[in-house]
Amino acid sequence: MKKQPNITAKSIREARERIDHMVHYTPVLHSEAISKVAGCDLVFKCENFQKVGAFKARGAANAVLKMSPEERRKGVATHSSGNHAAALARAAQVANIPSYIVMPSSAPQVKRNAVEGYGGIVIECEPNLKAREEGLKAVVNQYGATFIPPYDHIDVVEGQATCALELLETYRSLDFLIAPVGGGGLLAGTALATKFYSPNTKIIGAEPEGANDAKMSFEAGYRIPVQTPNTIADGLLTSLGKLNFEIIFKNVDYILTVSDQEIISAMRLIYERMKIVIEPSSAVPLAVVLKNKNLFANQNVGIILSGGNVDLAGLPFKSS
Template identity: 55%
Template sequence: MYIPTLADMVAAHTRIKPHIHLTPVLTSSYINVLAGAELFFKCENFQKAGAFKARGASNAVFGLSDEQAAKGVATHSSGNHGTCLSYAAGRRGIPCTVVMPHTAPQAKKDAVRGYGGKVVECDPSTSSREAVFADVVAETGAEFVHPYNDPRVIAGQGTCSRELIEQVDGLDAVVAPIGGGGMVSGTCLTLSNLAPGIKIYAAEPEQADDAYRSFKAGHIIADDAPNTVADGLKVPLKDLTWHFVRNHVSDILTASEEDIVDAMKLIWKRMKIVMEPSSAVPLATILKNKEIFAGKRVGIIVTGGNVDLDKLPWQ
């Protein structure tokens, strides 16, 4: 297992800069008062393809040799990684196949196809996803770019927190959502090297709390098909992301479905930014655990904004 290094993250940032946005950091004085802390929202919902995953996907795609790239890339994804890999593959002019659960939001399937990717559907479980995917790779010979358990992807995701600490001085903590752990791992990679004094917290839905239970147990506990409104956080940790979580995360905090929807509505209403339910989980956990963050300067990674506007969680 290759553990990505700070040098990998720095190289990734140079490689992907032509293909990503430097996303803004926004604040809300109203939400600060509510939280009892200063919150800085790193808005990856404004990223290319609408999610932070454009970073890791672009690093993987543009790091391929011409020979590897010719056969294209493939992945399995509930949405954003597939969309972002299709985006990056389109920029390089190579094919991309994405295995997606048939329950994934239609908006995310449409987005993959919109960037030129091919969607192959599977049942909404990790076991079905991996079986269907194995068939795709056998047929195409495409390069597998895992949504999160891939050193190239983690190095790319680490560029987000590098930008954040360049944009905001004196952070005490950073909170990011956790599903498979790609963004959290990238955050750990960057901050443990460049700003080791900043505490890293992962935020997770109570109804998909396998990372929380893994963290408390000291080993990976995987759920096959959890049910939560935060559709981007249903996947389990893997060995590479577990390495970062186990060694660098201060704690994993959870929020109820109701808390997540309330936080999402709050950000839509007060900050006027479109974000998906997964992105609301960090704020939900901060509001639930105010004593941890009281008086602190806290970075929040808003991971994506790809929502199905016809199926909002409060409708």
């Protein structure tokens, strides 16, 4: 086996050092006002301030830097229209290698521009999964590029784990740590880092009701992919990856779900009181806290704000 088979305490720390020149050590913010509303002591790890505006910069950087020189020379590829596409293009740009991003023709121009702004080569395809997979296969065959998937990949998960590592280095007595869950890369990495560095901290996955496959899978003990996901938290539409499910099933304490209305209320509270821009996915953990105040009462709670890439023209706030 070429890849290191396991993520360990040591390998997460090494990943943090590996990607140090590529990512921000993001700040942790407090909010007295929101802590008061929630009835617990909240700290927020701000990946909205991360490079490319999301935690995805970590996993992409780690995956690129773990490739052999020969692999790297041929570049990297993925199919994505979201934060991973921009994160991979940027990691490749910093590493001075080509990146090939297969994108559906329906992707917004602004996402295409982001990828091309980082020097990524966009390959357009029909807007369906089959066309995306075929487009990816063609690029991999033609250039010998290495496919870096958005979440279900050991080096990606290891990279995402560096986010919780940074938080736990400073905040050593968290009772709970909550991360949003979609494909599960961030939650799996968070669970492993916490298991190694703060074993008494309970780990919670925060999920939208409209894409609750992690909760269903977690309860069933096997993966149940989501059929027709529907939520404002557009970063969490995907189903849990296979590797990620295994890690999450073993290491996460609860998966808790919230409605879109609860997500929007939490998001608004963060904009109003913390004066920071987050994407809807980032608001899911706070929504979970506000919905389950008894569980968190007077506890020290860490929340990962996963990103800040939001359509500013379509913010979901109504006049109050």
